[in-house]
Amino acid sequence: MHEMSLAEGVLQLLEDAARRENFARVSVVWLEIGRLASVEREALAFCFDAVTRGSIAEGARLEFVDTPGSGWCMACAKSVTMEALHAACPDCGSYQVQVTGGTEMRVKELEVDA
């Protein structure tokens, strides 16, 4: 989807946290990216590197935490695993599946230096 805007979004969260929690540098950022999230990890890492130059997160390492994709199939009336957004139910093939998890794009935690 939009990796440059996302990288800028991550940096803004880091800068806000730095003011709030009083730290000067970020060394590691753990990002929770769901299996169904519309983001390319390599592109995000590339953009993050570009966007953080000269900032408190310059040189920081990105660690990705996976979360699985899940949905509620209305035809089967049960929860199913989803490997891709807008996919059919793996059991019955119906497209009437409501996504219940796996689209997250969150900053989980940071390792910082005071």
Added chain:
Amino acid sequence: MCTTCGCSSGETRIEGDALDYVHTHEHSHAHAAAPAYAPAHSHTHYARGPAHAHAPGLSRSRMVSIEQDILAKNDAYAASNRKHLAERGIFALNLVSSPGSGKTTLLVKTIEMLKGRLPIAVIEGDQQTSQDAERIRATGAAAIQINTGKGCHLDAHMVGHAFEKLPLPEGGALMIENVGNLVCPAAFDLGEAHKVVILSVTEGEDKPIKYPDMFAAASLMLLNKCDLLPYLSFDVDQVIAYARRVNPDIQVIRTSASSGEGMDDWLAWITVGVADAVAARC
């Protein structure tokens, strides 16, 4: 960078002015004056490796929990925009499509038919030029142009700033014509009531399944340029089936700005939305 609130505005211009020129700050931004960070301490050791590799006592590393969505900032600006609009009983629509679908022509026709019946104003988004805003202003409606420069979508921060320069249509409709792009705008909430996706019949029936995020995010699909159907082998039932596969609740109106087909249904849809916004005014 926006010097008042510290938000990144890149090359965005609103009516030619860079964003840090415009600040009146009536709407809420979470911001604080940027602090002067203390220079890094004199250790050459920076923890780049895993946490357990630190020599205890040498570095002052610690973990900070964030647990926030990456798009949290945009969502906060969008919520602020939504509240600003609700207080004024304004029905706002985010019009999205590929370039060349006929959005601006449809909008011009819509304004001509709505004139005198409803207050209406437009926020235009393009990488460059103010041609679209000028076309809208020629109808007599107020319009403001946002140029994103290299950006490929409008975001809530830009739209919030545009509110400062536009006479907002209280008790009426605000049309936000997004940058022509069937991918990126899908993820950016601007504070609108609905996204409306415009797909023209010259674009192919498979677009809803090729660009599912956009069609899933939209409440209404306007199938535009229907006057051209006799000259095309375009399967209308197929495009609607694909759109409903990706979004079972999507409504569909067949339109043509040139022939007028579907315009009454589209105007009725807008009018109902405005009535709801006015009734809910807080």
